[in-house]
Amino acid sequence: MSVVGIIMGSKSDWPTMEHAAIMLDKFGIAYETKVVSAHRTPQLLADYASSAAERGIKVIIAGAGGAAHLPGMAAAFTSLPVLGVPVKSKTLNGVDSLLSICQMPKGVAVGTLAIGDAGAANAGLLAAQILGCHQPEMFAKIEAFRKEQTETILANPNPAE
Numbered sequence: 001m002s003v004v005g006i007i008m009g010s011k012s013d014w015p016t017m018e019h020a021a022i023m024l025d026k027f028g029i030a031y032e033t034k035v036v037s038a039h040r041t042p043q044l045l046a047d048y049a050s051s052a053a054e055r056g057i058k059v060i061i062a063g064a065g066g067a068a069h070l071p072g073m074a075a076a077f078t079s080l081p082v083l084g085v086p087v088k089s090k091t092l093n094g095v096d097s098l099l100s101i102c103q104m105p106k107g108v109a110v111g112t113l114a115i116g117d118a119g120a121a122n123a124g125l126l127a128a129q130i131l132g133c134h135q136p137e138m139f140a141k142i143e144a145f146r147k148e149q150t151e152t153i154l155a156n157p158n159p160a161e
């Protein structure tokens with residue numbers, strides 16, 4: 001059963017949002033992926049976000065570009081944690097997406113990640129960390145991932161090599 005929902009405003013966001021899925025795969029976390037748009041499919045978004053908790057979803061990762069209202073609107077329809085990924089837009093390099101996602105009004109929260117692939121990967125990581133708060137096995141996997149990352153860097157700290 002999926003515990004993370006990865007949604008995005010358009011199929012064109014997948015090359016970015018795929019990085020969230022890749023990170024969840026690393027931790028063996030079951031997720032679902034879906035194109036849902038606050039602008040283009042508003043009723044689908046309302047239905048998706050308002051039913052997510054009862055379907056067993058624990059965290060929603062929402063990526064969108066430009067006028068990126070998807071994460072905020074998803075958060076408006078559910079009390080689950082929503083992680084917002086600003087997709088890099090062609091015209092404004094994702095600064096528009098970033099500002100659209102992070103400037104939420106007090107009382108409705110979206111955890112905003114960085115623009116683009118790294119932000120999507122970190123959304124997957126943060127989702128794993130949220131789940132890990134209540135799952136000792138997941139917590140241990142995250143600790144092992146971080147340890148390995150540190151050791152890889154320390155094993156070859158010379159940038160010219």
Ligand SMILES: Nc1c(C(=O)O)ncn1[C@@H]1O[C@H](COP(=O)(O)O)[C@@H](O)[C@H]1O
Nearest residue numbers: 009010012037038039064065068069070
């Ligand atoms: N920002 C949103 C929303 C939304 O926020 O609901 N729906 C689609 N979009 C964004 O429009 C961009 C261009 O979409 P197309 O490539 O389909 O034209 C995408 O980055 C998408 O996330």
